Amino acid sequence: MSWLQGVRHLVRSLVRRRSMREERDEELAFHVRMESEHLRREGMSEPSASAIARARVVDVTEPARWTLDSVWLDLRHAGRALGRARTFTVTAVFTLVGVMTVSIVTVAMLSALYLRALPFQDDHQLVTVQSTDADRPAGFNVSLPNFRDWSSQKAFSKTAVWDMMARGIVATGLDAQRGDIVRVAGDFFGTLGVRPAIGRAILPSDEQDETRMIVLSDRLWRGMFGGDRAILGRRVHLDGIPHTVIGVMSADFRFPASALAWASWPATMQQYMPRSTVTEQMIARLAPGHSPAMAQRELAGITARLHAEFPGARDDQATGAIVTPLRRALFGAEGTLLLLLGGAVVCALLTACANLACANLARAAERTGEFDIRAALGATEARLVQYWVLETLLLTATAAIVALIAAPWLLRAVWAHAEFVEFQTAQPRVDLWSIAAAAGLALLIALPIGVLPAWRSVRHHAIGAVARGGRVIAAAGWTRSILIVGEVATATMLLIGTGLALRSVARVLAQPRGFETSSVLTAELQLPLMQPVRATALVEALIDSIRRLPGVLAAGGIDHLPLAYNPLTGSRVASGIMREGAQSSDSTASGGFHAVDGDYFSAMGIPLLRGRLFTAADDSLTPRVAVVSRIMAARYWPDTNPIGQRFQAIGADQALAGQWLTVIGVVGDVRAVSLEQASLPDYYVAFHQGVSAAWQRYLVLRTSSTASDLAPPVRRLVAQLDARIPIAFATMKERVATSQSRRLFAGSALGTIGMIALALVLVGVYGVLSYTVATRAREIGLRMALGATRQQVQGEVLGAALRPVVIGVVVGVAGALALTPVLRQLVFELSPNDPMTIAASVAVIAGTAVLAGILPARRATRVDPNSALRSS
Amino acid sequence: MATDSAVLPGTLDLLILRTLADEPMHGWGICDRVRLRSGEVFRVNHGSLYVALDRMLRRGWIVSTWQITDHNRRAKYYELTRTGRYQLTRERQRWERIAAAMALMLVPSPGR
Numbered sequence: 005m006s007w008l009q010g011v012r013h014l015v016r017s018l019v020r021r022r023s024m025r026e027e028r029d030e031e032l033a034f035h036v037r038m039e040s041e042h043l044r045r046e047g048m049s050e051p052s053a054s055a056i057a058r059a060r061v062v063d064v065t066e067p068a069r070w071t072l073d074s075v076w077l078d079l080r081h082a083g084r085a086l087g088r089a090r091t092f093t094v095t096a097v098f099t100l101v102g103v104m105t106v107s108i109v110t111v112a113m114l115s116a117l118y119l120r121a122l123p124f125q126d127d128h129q130l131v132t133v134q135s136t137d138a139d140r141p142a143g144f145n146v147s148l149p150n151f152r153d154w155s156s157q158k159a160f161s162k163t164a165v166w167d168m169m170a171r172g173i174v175a176t177g178l179d180a181q182r183g184d185i186v187r188v189a190g191d192f193f194g195t196l197g198v199r200p201a202i203g204r205a206i207l208p209s210d211e212q213d214e215t216r217m218i219v220l221s222d223r224l225w226r227g228m229f230g231g232d233r234a235i236l237g238r239r240v241h242l243d244g245i246p247h248t249v250i251g252v253m254s255a256d257f258r259f260p261a262s263a264l265a266w267a268s269w270p271a272t273m274q275q276y277m278p279r280s281t282v283t284e285q286m287i288a289r290l291a292p293g294h295s296p297a298m299a300q301r302e303l304a305g306i307t308a309r310l311h312a313e314f315p316g317a318r319d320d321q322a323t324g325a326i327v328t329p330l331r332r333a334l335f336g337a338e339g340t341l342l343l344l345l346g347g348a349v350v351c352a353l354l355t356a357c358a359n360l361a362c363a364n365l366a367r368a369a370e371r372t373g374e375f376d377i378r379a380a381l382g383a384t385e386a387r388l389v390q391y392w393v394l395e396t397l398l399l400t401a402t403a404a405i406v407a408l409i410a411a412p413w414l415l416r417a418v419w420a421h422a423e424f425v426e427f428q429t430a431q432p433r434v435d436l437w438s439i440a441a442a443a444g445l446a447l448l449i450a451l452p453i454g455v456l457p458a459w460r461s462v463r464h465h466a467i468g469a470v471a472r473g474g475r476v477i478a479a480a481g482w483t484r485s486i487l488i489v490g491e492v493a494t495a496t497m498l499l500i501g502t503g504l505a506l507r508s509v510a511r512v513l514a515q516p517r518g519f520e521t522s523s524v525l526t527a528e529l530q531l532p533l534m535q536p537v538r539a540t541a542l543v544e545a546l547i548d549s550i551r552r553l554p555g556v557l558a559a560g561g562i563d564h565l566p567l568a569y570n571p572l573t574g575s576r577v578a579s580g581i582m583r584e585g586a587q588s589s590d591s592t593a594s595g596g597f598h599a600v601d602g603d604y605f606s607a608m609g610i611p612l613l614r615g616r617l618f619t620a621a622d623d624s625l626t627p628r629v630a631v632v633s634r635i636m637a638a639r640y641w642p643d644t645n646p647i648g649q650r651f652q653a654i655g656a657d658q659a660l661a662g663q664w665l666t667v668i669g670v671v672g673d674v675r676a677v678s679l680e681q682a683s684l685p686d687y688y689v690a691f692h693q694g695v696s697a698a699w700q701r702y703l704v705l706r707t708s709s710t711a712s713d714l715a716p717p718v719r720r721l722v723a724q725l726d727a728r729i730p731i732a733f734a735t736m737k738e739r740v741a742t743s744q745s746r747r748l749f750a751g752s753a754l755g756t757i758g759m760i761a762l763a764l765v766l767v768g769v770y771g772v773l774s775y776t777v778a779t780r781a782r783e784i785g786l787r788m789a790l791g792a793t794r795q796q797v798q799g800e801v802l803g804a805a806l807r808p809v810v811i812g813v814v815v816g817v818a819g820a821l822a823l824t825p826v827l828r829q830l831v832f833e834l835s836p837n838d839p840m841t842i843a844a845s846v847a848v849i850a851g852t853a854v855l856a857g858i859l860p861a862r863r864a865t866r867v868d869p870n871s872a873l874r875s876s
Numbered sequence: 877m878a879t880d881s882a883v884l885p886g887t888l889d890l891l892i893l894r895t896l897a898d899e900p901m902h903g904w905g906i907c908d909r910v911r912l913r914s915g916e917v918f919r920v921n922h923g924s925l926y927v928a929l930d931r932m933l934r935r936g937w938i939v940s941t942w943q944i945t946d947h948n949r950r951a952k953y954y955e956l957t958r959t960g961r962y963q964l965t966r967e968r969q970r971w972e973r974i975a976a977a978m979a980l981m982l983v984p985s986p987g988r
Contacts, residue, residue, distance in 0.1 A: 013933045027942075028926075031903060031952045035922060038904040 074387065075394065082395035085371075092367065093399070095767070096360055100403030101410070102760060103349070103356045104445055108411040108434065109418055110346050111441040116432035117342065118331075125197025126289075130330035131296050133163075133286040133303070135322030143326045146286040148189070148277040150322055153306060154286070155190065159299035161291040164190035165284035168260075183224075183264040185242060189274060192266065193219075195289045196259065203236045203251030206268045217268040218247035222255040224264045242267055278580055278654070282322070282594070287330065300327040340829045341750055347826070348501060348757045351494035353445070355764045358487040361453045362768060364396065365484065366775050368457030393454030400446040408434065408442050418753075484772050485808040492812025492849060493819060495765045498758035499845035500820040501827065505751035507841060508832040509744055517740075518674035518683060519566060520609025524736040525711035526565055527703040527718060529729060536659075536698035537624075540601065540691045542725065543701055547602035549721050550705060555714060557706040560604030561691070565702035566676035567736075567743045580654030581685075583640055584664065595636055596676065596686040597656035599695045604688075605631075605671055607704040608736075615647045615669030618690040628693055630665040636685030637670045646670060653687070659696040665689065679743060680832055711735040750830060762852055769856035773805045777864045784864050794865040801864045802857045809853040813846050888928050890971055891918060893956065893964040896938060900955040902945070903929065929954060937963050 016024065040057035044050065086093045124130060133154060134143030146154075146165060155163040166188045193205030200219055210217055218240060220229075229235055238249045247267060277283075290299060303325035311323070411434050419432055531539050543561055550559045581593035604610075605617055613634055622629055630651075637646040650664045665687070673683035691698060707714050715733045722731050734742075741748065777784070784797060820827070820842065827836035834841075895901060895909050907920045932938045937960035943953045956964070 008936070013936075027952065030950065031926075034902070034949060034951050035904045037949070038908075042908070 074390065078387075078391045078394045079398065082391065082398050085395065086398060089367065092363055096363065096399050097403050097406070099356045099359065099764065100400060100449070101406045103353050104403050104407035104442060105410045105414055106757065106760075107349050107353060107445060108407055108438045108442050109415045110342065110349050112411070112415055112432045112434055112438045113419070114342055114346060115435055115437040124330075127330060129290045130196065131288050131290060131299065131327050132330055132333040133288055133299075134326050134328070135282060136324040136326050137322060141326075143328075145282040146284045147279050147282045147322070148274055148284060149279045150307075151190065151284060151286055153310065154303050154325065155288075157299065157302050157306065159291060159294045159302050160288040162191045162195040163286065163288040164188060164192035164195045165286045166192060166266075167283050167285060168263075184260070184262045186260070186263045186266045187269050188266050189269045189284075192287075195287055197289070198253070198257055200251035201254040202233070203249070205251055206266065210268045211271045211274070213268075214270055214272065216242070216245060216247040216270065217250045218242065219251040219253060219266045220249055221253055221257070221264055221266075225252045276654075288327075296327040296329055300325060303327065340826075341746065344501070344750070344826060344830065345753050345757075347823075348498055348754050351498055352757045352761050352764075353449075355491045355494045355761045355768075357449055357453060358491045359764050359768045359771075360396075360399075360449070361456055362484055362487050362772055364392075364453055364457045366771070368392070389455055392457050393450055396454035397446065397450035400450045404442045404446040408439065411438065411442075488768060488772060488808040489812040489815060491761075491765050491768050492809050492853070493816035495758065495761035496813050496816025496845055496849050497820050497823070498754060498761045499848055500816075500842055501830065502751060502754040502758045503841035503845055504827055504831050504834060504836065504838065505747060505754055507838070508830065508834050509747045509751055511833050512679050512744060512747065513740070515675065515679055516673075517566075517679060518610060518672050519736070520706070521736040521740050523707045523709070523711045524608065525705045525707060525714050525718075526568075526734055526736060526739065527705075527715075527722075528565075528568070528732045528734075529561075529701040529703060529722070530731075531698075531701065531729060536696055537694070539698040540695070543691070543698075543703075544601055546721065546725055547703070550703070550718055551602075553714065553717050553721075555707050555709055557708055558603045558607040559703065559705045560600060560602030560607045561701045561703050562598055562600045562604050563691075563695075563697075563700050563702070564598060564676070565704070565739075566608075566674050567679070567739045568702060579656035581640065581687075582652040582654055584650040584652075593640055594685070595632075595653070596684055597653060598686060598688045599657070599691050599698075600688050601691040604704060607706045608674075609706070610674060611672045613670045613672060614645075615667070617669055617671075618692065620692070622690050623692055624694045626693070628660070628663050628665050628689065629668045631669040631671055631688045632667050633673050633683065633686040634670055635673050635683055636687055637667075639685055641667075651687075653689075657689075657696050659694050660689070679740065711737075747830075747832070762848070765849065766852050766856045769805060769809065769853050770860065773801070773857050773860040774863070776805070777801060777860045788865075798861045798865050802854070802861045805857045805860075806853055809850070813849055816849075817842055817846065887971075888920065888924055889932065890964075890967040891920065892925070892928060892932065893937070893960060893967060896954055896956045897961065897964055900953045902951040902953050904951075906954070932960070935959075935963075 036054075036057045040054040043053040043057060048056070133146060135146050135150060136143055145167075148165065151163070151165045154160075166186050168184050168186060188206055189211060191208045193199070194207070199205065201222070203219070206217055206219060220235070225231060225235060229238075235249050235252060239246050240249060241247070242265075253266075288299075290296070307322060307324055415432060415434065529543075531542065534542075547559050547561060550556060579595060579597045581595045583593065600618070603617075605612060614637075615631075617631060618629070630653075632646060640646075640651070641649050646667045647669070649667045651667070652662070652664055653660045671688070674686065675681060675683050676686065677684070689695065703718070705711075705714060705718070712733070712735055718733075719731060722729050784801075788794075788797060821837055824836045830836075831838075891910050891914075892906055895906050895913075898909075901909065903922070903925060907922060907925060910918050910920050929938070929940075933940060936957060938954045939957055940952050940954050942950055945951050
């Protein structure tokens, strides 16, 4: 408790300087008076007694009035001291720069996602609404009828739905561009609270209009129309259907980021969407006074009522709804990841600070002589604290400036790999928040680390040469142990996180994909505007010539490639399924629509399980056939042979409307949307039999050697066919890696920070141990002179150092266990408390600590007992 | 002959602690008491005194309170804490060790 009083006194002497000064003045005045009284009693006469008393009691302890000069002096002194201790300064600055740069980058990314507002009006009122059921409590898409029901709730002031017509192609007759077109219903632009830069937005009333309308993105407007201001009223063709341009959005509107244009959806077409077709994304603006939770409760009530009252509503897949604030829905996963990384960065920061504090303590101990002199010359504790804080501030400020210079580079590099962030509404940059963070860090690090040695050096009292060595170590050893414990704990937690992330990636990659990835090359084709039949014939000819290339084992094409889209839009067009002989009222069936040509299945390595695949005999004159996936066969024809069964595809492709498809084969399941999501029912039709939107293609080739080698020959073939066709290559391996970019990003970021932390632990343990050995040389020499063997001494030195390491590991593991809910976000099919990962991390830390300790321990044994005893 | 109490660093602390062990005292009183009890050998320099008192306050060996003296004046009195008493024992033992060692040193070597 006495140290507490000591701290209190120190704080008071710093904080209440004036009252302390006044007290000191009063005390000295009292002293003078007593002294003069004493002199009078001894016989001195009056004026002399007081004068002499006053002359004797010269106040040498009055705290010097603080001037700005003292700061300047201290800074120069600190600069010289740092210049002399070059190793320390360089190591410290490097460590700090590394950690600060990572911190600034993290703050910049967090600021872009969270602190800067979304470009929508009052974005805190915006929410997304998703359906839920017993199997999918996390939410899935909404159906149009559900949207109509839910829109009428008073919880929402405005609502809208949208979906991606990813097969959209916009054409003016001279030029065509294929890309993501967003189909909207409800008050899309009104809900978001945005206005087009030119013209007007699509309104709910436009749905009654048979005329199709389209709002262009700035990108499309400039690219296709050259920024022509007379754009309003012009006609463009979307999938062959004429649309009138009514507006152009501003350049910074990206919802979603890849959208080329937004198209209206006439009510007459909307009626074809049953309750069972869940393809829409719903957004809404909350009415004033309503919260997401309130809205969610209202919607759940409505849905339950609907199901009870209307049997027809059993088509509805949704049993409830989930309402999420838009920002969280957009950035939920990414934000959590970044916060996790932020936590890791904070850990690394703390580790670096711990190292710096240790080193500072050691230097303070070495420099006690210097500070004793300063204290004797009248420096107060406050000045000493000021000196140490300024010296540390000099280090941290230098590091902060260098970090701010380096940060933009690192930010650019990191962001380039952050492909998983889909809704880039604000570009991360080193903004005011980042600069503030850097400055704040510099101060926050400097203050405690600066005060610590000051406190120590002020407490240190030069008792006498005899006791000096031991006393210093004993006093500071306790603090150093705590710092090592902290370092080791944070490094342990970081390593556990890294291990979990990387093992999760391995688990994801080990999931049954359903398709091959080695030696498979894919190419994304953008065909020019032409009749669908011609487009299909073109692609077939292309596939034929590709098949004849040397090294190609199989070649085919498909409209949506697995993993080709990000998880938000999916690479799957869901449609309703109506089996022959099933009552329409209990069909909640849906399946993913795909159109293929060539030998797609063998090129992708998807096995044929029953029946046959498409042949050249299946053409536009023969009855339509389909190949279904294993899950689809098991779900919709569980007890019979699916071969020969018939079904209709609802809302998939205009060419299939009202047509019966006969099942001719069953193929293996494919994880198309994401490697982490289980396979869903899929069915495949042949382009050769006629598909209305035939311009989108992914070519797939299986090769006998390196997949990417075949890119140039394929490019040449395509150019020979039509030089205008753009083509983009990627191997399936690359696509798989991209799909895992979020996890890989987390794993590599955590791993990097973990490596830094490990290096810091290495340096820290080594430094502390070296210092201990160096200053305890006499003690060691004595022990060896008294008969201790080298091994014993080595073992003891190592053991003493490893005690705080062991405690640190225990604390670290406990911390990781406490952070289980956070770590859960990181893992895939792995327990956040996975024992093997924890054990491996502990082993790595222990190994590092032992490694760090070996050299100093060895040095301890090389101490010559005689010379050690002689030295003092 | 008055000896500067900084002969051996730490002596001053011992003197102050010992003085305060008897009763709480103000700064001047400590100087006076030390002077008297040591038979005028130790003259405590007030500058060193207040520096030492500050140091011991920081370490929690003593605490200070403002009180009224017999002559109705305000003075800052210092008092030993429990830590201070413990420290006194340790300092005394250390002093005795040093004194004993010095005594050994000053014994004439045999054969001279």
